[in-house]
Amino acid sequence: AQTVTQSQPEMSVQEAETVTLSCTYDTSESNYYLFWYKQPPSRQMILVIRQEAYKQQNATENRFSVNFQKAAKSFSLKISDSQLGDTAMYFCAYEDRDDKIIFGKGTRLHILP
Amino acid sequence: DAGVIQSPRHEVTEMGQEVTLRCKPISGHNSLFWYRQTMMRGLELLIYFNNNVPIDDSGMPEDRFSAKMPNASFSTLKIQPSEPRDSAVYFCASSVGLAGGYSYNEQFFGPGTRLTVL
Secondary structure, eight states: OOOEEOSSEEEETTOOOEEEEEOOEEOOOOSSSSEEEEEOOTTTOOEEEEETTTOOOOOOOOTEEEEEEEEEEEEEEESSSSSSGGGGEEEEEEOTTTTTEEEOOOEEEEEEE | OOOOOOEOEEEEOOOOOOEEEEEEOOOOOOOEEEEEEETTTEEEEEEEETTTTEEEEEOOSTEEEEEEEEEETTTEESSSSSSSSEEEEEEEESSSSOOTTTTOOEEEEOEEEEEOOO
């Protein structure tokens, strides 16, 4: 069965700094999708960025980028120039060929002023 | 455009009572997913539908849970009887359809229903 592991339950960083959230996953599939979701205090789940496993190029969305290491089954999220609004829970997630999403337990990120 | 709509936003009930959570997917979306979020287990997929038909209910915790999708614009998740361990946030999400294999359709999440069973 596929699993997603986030080893950092909580992190804090000063505003404007760069922070990296870690994620590893396990699968026997060759093609799949990986995501990072943001859940602010409002509870809304917001898709931050996605990566297609068959694409070698790392995805980027403005200040958010990923480091996708397929062989190592690692998928980290880098937030550059962090802002107070980035404070949230961040979930790493994996989607299989059956459209089922498996989420990690999350990393609570605090951006400090 | 209206996103996924869930009601109620908050529900407090007593153990043994029946609870019904409701979801209206985004118009034109053909797939609907129910998730549960707890501190202990995180976010888990309970069941999902495609074209109103349940595709996979392997995540439904036990027979006290049931889900229906009578039409393309409405789904319910029912718990009967409810127990304190059912307390959680329940999310509904929808997508344009099941992509499978080498394509992807984004799932859009509703705001969630916070359920408290006393």
